[in-house]
Amino acid sequence: MRFIKLGLISAVVFFVLFTLGGLLLPSHNVVSRAVNIKAKPVAILPLMQDKNQWQLWMEGMDSSSVNKRQQIQITSVSDSLIVANWKTAEVIYTTKFRLIYSAGQAVTIVQWQFEQDVAWYPWERLSSLMNDKILGTLMEKNLARLQLVVEAN
Numbered sequence: 001m002r003f004i005k006l007g008l009i010s011a012v013v014f015f016v017l018f019t020l021g022g023l024l025l026p027s028h029n030v031v032s033r034a035v036n037i038k039a040k041p042v043a044i045l046p047l048m049q050d051k052n053q054w055q056l057w058m059e060g061m062d063s064s065s066v067n068k069r070q071q072i073q074i075t076s077v078s079d080s081l082i083v084a085n086w087k088t089a090e091v092i093y094t095t096k097f098r099l100i101y102s103a104g105q106a107v108t109i110v111q112w113q114f115e116q117d118v119a120w121y122p123w124e125r126l127s128s129l130m131n132d133k134i135l136g137t138l139m140e141k142n143l144a145r146l147q148l149v150v151e152a153n
Contacts (some may be wrong), residue, residue: 022122029128031135032113035143039150041079041099041108048097048110048145049077051084057146060140091116110146112139 039046047053051072054061076083082097098111114135118124 007080018122019120022125023097023120025122025125025129027118027120027125029116029118029131030113030129031139032111032134033139033143034109034111035039035106035140036109037147037149037150041066041101043153044108044146044150045079048082048099049074057149059145060143084135086114110143112143114139 007092041077048058051061051074071087073087074082074084077080079101082102084095086093086095094115096111096113098109098113100109100111102109114126114131116131118128
């Protein structure tokens with residue numbers, strides 16, 4: 001009986017400590033990557049503001065199964081910012097594409113960032129910390145493909 005009581009109390013204390021530790025982690029997570037493209041924003045914008053054009057440079061966007069796995073809705077488009085919401089079965093992300101033009105260098109900086117709000121659950125907050133390694137690598141690869149597509153034209 002003592003061991004069962006000790007086990008239950010230990011489990012409760014561990015869960016409370018794990019939860020309190022999780023609350024110290026951020027509830028808003030941002031993964032951001034950028035690339036310099038030798039082109040004006042008008043050459044880049046058509047590839048970014050239309051999600052049907054994403055298949056030219058974004059890996060995994062070239063199949064019809066995208067609509068089954070995730071829903072993407074572009075919510076805002078301007079000459080320097082595109083905002084879209086990505087909804088998967090597990091997560092809702094906000095993604096932003098920023099175009100920053102440097103006329104003196106004839107270079108456009110394309111910044112791509114994913115933002116995610118997570119609940120108070122410690123396992124969600126811990127898993128969101130891995131987004132930088134998981135999403136960041138894919139973002140770098142896709143931005144490099146965008147750079148190749150734009151600079152080839």
